[in-house]
Amino acid sequence: MKPVVVIDKIMETAERLFYKQGYNLTGINQIIEEANISKPSLYNHFKSKNDLLLAYIDQLYKRWFDGLDAFTKDITDPFDQLIAFVDYRISRQIKSEYGGCPWNKILSEMPKEEMEVLERGAKFKTDFKARIASLVKQLDRPKDKLLNDEEFTDIIFAEMESGVLMAYVTKSHEALEKAKNVIRKLA
């Protein structure tokens, strides 16, 4: 089902190339060529390449959480949902052939002063962590546990982030599999 509207063609091509090659290595010329549109057509919808970047990031946010919801929609138990969060990230890494986290990729190639992008990245990360925190709370862990809910949440989040990074550099989801065991032990 190929997109027929110009703006859809742009967004689909930009998403694919920005993730695969990185934002700075992807030129406007390549985008219009692979999207089969003309250059002024692109600039009619986006006033600059940076504008397209922001649209890409907003789409990233929506699709990431939509994908998470779809992946976990049939799971009710909060613990199972936590494990499914890890499985969601494993599935994404396999599907992308270990291309890494699109957020980390795009955030890392920005100069550190690019706050418009970094703040969207911070929002994504904290929103995702809030999802984890919500599930951890529902676990109703005994209060005398070694780790409180916040610390447990941090560990789950950290194991996933670090696991995806290692998946990217080692081309394997071994670390993410181990993360599930750690979660099981500490829950």
Next chain:
Amino acid sequence: MKPVVVIDKIMETAERLFYKQGYNLTGINQIIEEANISKPSLYNHFKSKNDLLLAYIDQLYKRWFDGLDAFTKDITDPFDQLIAFVDYRISRQIKSEYGGCPWNKILSEMPKEEMEVLERGAKFKTDFKARIASLVKQLDRPKDKLLNDEEFTDIIFAEMESGVLMAYVTKSHEALEKAKNVIRKLA
């Protein structure tokens, strides 16, 4: 103490710009200008920009561990050393004004097929984790602990990686401070 040898000028400038702006946003022209050398002079030492990248990465490896050794040289207790590892990363983030981990930055802007760079990244990450593992082993934790040494090592590593990433996007080392508490509780 400014460098007087041409190759030192190149490496110093490349290190600064690659980290600050990213590899793909840093042009050869800017490097030679800020290093105050001519273009053929650069190409006399490095046969291509990619060649300079590999030299930069090798230097990154050496300086990162040299810095870690210098930072922890007066500490003997293995637990204190683990905490110092986190403090080392905090100090680097403060010094760079939350510029992020130079490894993650350079790894993330490579296309995922650039195995020459990714493998060096994997080596760095696993070597660093091995340092953590070695200290964890020296802790001589009781065998009936909830987490075994390997799992505890993974958590420490993950907390640091995720903590540096969050430092980059939030411009704060709050997450890294929390990581020290988690390590204390689980040790």
Next chain:
DNA sequence: GTCTATAGAAGGATAGAC
């Protein structure tokens, strides 16, 4: 809204003199 054509700057890399 979409096109052809082009501007103007910056990219990586090299020839040839010294």
Next chain:
DNA sequence: GTCTATCCTTCTATAGAC
């Protein structure tokens, strides 16, 4: 080993016709 000068490509962005 270092320089000046230059090559060709690619970059982002726009003017003007339809």
